[in-house]
Amino acid sequence: MKILIKNGHVVDPSQSLNATADILVEDNRIAQVAPHIHVACDREVDASGLTVIPGLVDVHTHLREPGYEAKEDIVSGTQAAAHGGVTTVACMPNTHPVVDTSIVLSGIQERAARQAWAHVEVIGAITKGSQGKELAEMGDMAAHGAIAFSDDGHYVSSARMFLLAAQYAKGIHKPLISHSLDEELNTQGFMHEGVVSAHLGIPGVASVAEDIAVARDCLIAQYTGAHIHIAHISTKGAVDIVRHFKAQGVRVTAEATVHHLTLTDEACAGFNTAAKVSPPLRSAEHVRALREGILDGTLDAIVTDHSPHAPEEKDVEFRFAPNGFTGLETSLGVVLTDLYHTGVMDLPTLVTKMSYAPAQLFGLSGGTLRPGAAADITLVDLNREWTVDSHYFYTRGKFTPFEGKKCKGQAVATMLSGKFVMENGKVLCN
Amino acid sequence: MRCTTSLYGKDVLDVSALTLADIDLIFQTADRMKKRLKQKIKKSSYLKGKAIINLFYEPSTRTRTSFELAGKYLGADVINFTTSASSLLKGESFRDTLLTLQSMHCDAVILRHPVEGAAAFAARELSPVVINAGDGAHAHPTQALLDLFTLREKGLRLNGLKMVIVGDILHSRVARSNIALWTKYGADIHVCGPGSLLPHDLAALGVTVHDHIEDALKDAYVINALRIQLERQQKGMFPSPREYARLFGITDQRLKLAKPGAVILHPGPLNRGLEIAWETAYNSQSAVLQQVENGVAIRMALLALTLKGENLDENFD
Numbered sequence: 001m002k003i004l005i006k007n008g009h010v011v012d013p014s015q016s017l018n019a020t021a022d023i024l025v026e027d028n029r030i031a032q033v034a035p036h037i038h039v040a041c042d043r044e045v046d047a048s049g050l051t052v053i054p055g056l057v058d059v060h061t062h063l064r065e066p067g068y069e070a071k072e073d074i075v076s077g078t079q080a081a082a083h084g085g086v087t088t089v090a091c092m093p094n095t096h097p098v099v100d101t102s103i104v105l106s107g108i109q110e111r112a113a114r115q116a117w118a119h120v121e122v123i124g125a126i127t128k129g130s131q132g133k134e135l136a137e138m139g140d141m142a143a144h145g146a147i148a149f150s151d152d153g154h155y156v157s158s159a160r161m162f163l164l165a166a167q168y169a170k171g172i173h174k175p176l177i178s179h180s181l182d183e184e185l186n187t188q189g190f191m192h193e194g195v196v197s198a199h200l201g202i203p204g205v206a207s208v209a210e211d212i213a214v215a216r217d218c219l220i221a222q223y224t225g226a227h228i229h230i231a232h233i234s235t236k237g238a239v240d241i242v243r244h245f246k247a248q249g250v251r252v253t254a255e256a257t258v259h260h261l262t263l264t265d266e267a268c269a270g271f272n273t274a275a276k277v278s279p280p281l282r283s284a285e286h287v288r289a290l291r292e293g294i295l296d297g298t299l300d301a302i303v304t305d306h307s308p309h310a311p312e313e314k315d316v317e318f319r320f321a322p323n324g325f326t327g328l329e330t331s332l333g334v335v336l337t338d339l340y341h342t343g344v345m346d347l348p349t350l351v352t353k354m355s356y357a358p359a360q361l362f363g364l365s366g367g368t369l370r371p372g373a374a375a376d377i378t379l380v381d382l383n384r385e386w387t388v389d390s391h392y393f394y395t396r397g398k399f400t401p402f403e404g405k406k407c408k409g410q411a412v413a414t415m416l417s418g419k420f421v422m423e424n425g426k427v428l429c430n
Numbered sequence: 431m432r433c434t435t436s437l438y439g440k441d442v443l444d445v446s447a448l449t450l451a452d453i454d455l456i457f458q459t460a461d462r463m464k465k466r467l468k469q470k471i472k473k474s475s476y477l478k479g480k481a482i483i484n485l486f487y488e489p490s491t492r493t494r495t496s497f498e499l500a501g502k503y504l505g506a507d508v509i510n511f512t513t514s515a516s517s518l519l520k521g522e523s524f525r526d527t528l529l530t531l532q533s534m535h536c537d538a539v540i541l542r543h544p545v546e547g548a549a550a551f552a553a554r555e556l557s558p559v560v561i562n563a564g565d566g567a568h569a570h571p572t573q574a575l576l577d578l579f580t581l582r583e584k585g586l587r588l589n590g591l592k593m594v595i596v597g598d599i600l601h602s603r604v605a606r607s608n609i610a611l612w613t614k615y616g617a618d619i620h621v622c623g624p625g626s627l628l629p630h631d632l633a634a635l636g637v638t639v640h641d642h643i644e645d646a647l648k649d650a651y652v653i654n655a656l657r658i659q660l661e662r663q664q665k666g667m668f669p670s671p672r673e674y675a676r677l678f679g680i681t682d683q684r685l686k687l688a689k690p691g692a693v694i695l696h697p698g699p700l701n702r703g704l705e706i707a708w709e710t711a712y713n714s715q716s717a718v719l720q721q722v723e724n725g726v727a728i729r730m731a732l733l734a735l736t737l738k739g740e741n742l743d744e745n746f747d
Binding site (some may be wrong): 193194195197198199200201202203204206270271315316317318319320 | 523524525543545546547548550551566567568569601603606629630631632634635
């Protein structure tokens with residue numbers, strides 16, 4: 001099977017490519033990338049006017065299976081990924097049961113291999129049950145393909161436990177991903193502590209709750225030499241701290257979410273539970289700092305922290321609503337609209353942060369269009385105008401603070417290992 | 431001639447949605463309610479046939495009684511539905527409770543709830559009128575209205591006037607609603623309290639923040655002392671009631687710093703000897719009992735205006 005994608009504008013930072021080119025896909029791999037390819041093929045796709053990028057790699061998602069299938073499962077979550085132009089998702093272990101043993105991990109991998117519409121990489125738990133008390137069998141999980149370890153949703157509050165985890169993880173050559181928020185400060189609040197919370201009377205989460213935790217984690221990375229990746233950085237202080245430690249050569253990496261880069265705590269006005277998330281949406285000065293961090297390389301990746309919840313769980317009083325919302329189907333459109341079309345970042349940077357760099361951070365094979373790589377390709381119409389409408393989402397999580405947002409730019413086709421899984425906004429069922 | 435008033439069928443969730451004309455109308459109506467309250471027969475049949483539910487998820491005797499009497503004086507049927515916030519998390523969801531009450535054909539729900547935004551949530555779900563009787567630390571519009579009504583009776587106009595709020599601003603819906611309401615009238619609002627009980631970005635609300643009670647009180651015309659919840663001390667948010675009283679308590683001595691005749695407001699119930707000294711609580715400058723009286727009149731006015739929405743008959747009072 002040969003598919004030729006012709007005349008697209010190819011943006012592939014892995015080979016410093018930013019030009020019109022043809023891409024030949026043979027079976028499930030990329031065979032050739034060249035200005036003009038003339039070859040007999042089974043299908044020719046005219047990508048004139050479109051931008052062709054490596055499929056997006058989202059290293060922070062929640063697929064909710066096993067245990068929370070009312071929120072999402074592997075099928076709905078990966079269909080959402082395909083819809084959004086994402087070809088690889090890494091899923092967090094805060095399922096039920098928690099992914100803290102290799103058998104649970106393998107179960108997810110097996111289901112994903114049979115059912116998924118995207119490559120699914122699994123992140124294991126750092127501690128048993130993500131309780132922060134005893135180390136989980138990270139070595140066994142690593143042997144079965146865990147790409148990293150995280151107690152995401154919880155900070156590993158005990159410095160002793162996190163230090164032990166870092167020492168252990170270094171020995172098995174896997175990164176730890178830290179949900180860095182001081183737990184005691186964090187659990188007091190429900191949104192960013194700032195002007196909006198002062199108005200609404202909602203108890204706030206101080207930005208220092210994150211700064212303190214990120215500082216500790218960076219110090220432990222420095223002390224142990226382990227690779228520690230800071231999840232969803234949301235504060236100016238945390239960006240400054242990571243920048244400082246990176247300059248010292250410490251193996252710390254970091255990500256920012258689409259929503260922390262584009263929204264502020266104003267989104268919570270009117271007690272909008274769709275905007276309730278942890279860490280919380282913060283004020284404009286923090287958003288500015290995050291964007292600077294992305295551009296100067298302090299922040300390595302842009303992720304969604306796709307966290308679907310069942311509608312009835314989010315449609316309650318603000319304080320009782322669970323944190324998080326869906327993101328896989330809005331990430332590219334929102335980033336193109338608010339960061340690319342506004343001139344904050346160019347396309348190579350966007351593709352680097354949303355595809356190439358995250359794949360590199362965790363040793364994944366995606367994020368590149370180099371010959372020989374899996375043919376994970378996203379075709380993007382940079383100028384397509386559309387409005388976010390959760391009715392058209394494939395995810396079960398219908399709450400998003402971007403509901404109704406007018407976007408410019410969208411994935412129009414997604415190819416996974418040489419097969420189109422989404423075309424013209426429709427996920428393809430075999 | 432009867433005409434429908436601007437508040438008919440409206441929810442009262444916080445003061446920010448009220449126009450100055452709405453507030454004038456509420457106060458004019460409350461004046462007449464107050465007259466009626468002083469008559470031999472207080473009860474009228476103005477809201478006869480209307481059903482009002484006091485839905486209280488927090489213990490409250492004063493506000494609940496005030497609303498209950500306000501409804502009953504106007505001839506409405508008033509039911510108290512008191513439950514605890516913890517039951518929210520166990521059994522029936524908040525929405526289910528609301529929809530159940532709605533199906534019983536009530537005309538108004540008076541809601542007291544420990545969570546910010548609960549009144550707005552209820553208003554989205556319900557067609558009956560929702561009156562917010564306090565939602566978490568967010569808003570307490572009837573308290574703010576009765577406070578302002580009391581100040582009006584004292585002959586005060588707020589524009590440029592130095593007003594001071596003292597105490598636990600962080601957890602206070604009364605403070606937030608008063609700041610919002612007083613701001614509409616151009617008051618010069620000052621606040622003072624322990625740093626650990628002040629919101630982080632408090633100044634952004636347009637108020638001047640003081641560390642020392644003496645600076646806050648100097649030349650003030652109105653002093654609003656807030657109730658200190660002792661559980662805050664148990665949670666470690668301030669060192670001791672004794673130290674609080676020393677640093678922030680309103681005393682006759684400190685009152686001398688304010689303008690002569692400055693009015694003391696307190697939403698009650700009082701912790702005498704803590705946020706306000708024993709002898710100061712009911713001194714000649716204290717409006718505390720007048721506030722309670724006006725609370726009934728204001729709540730009668732709101733129920734009348736939102737549920738019937740006609741100008742009162744000239745024979746009403």
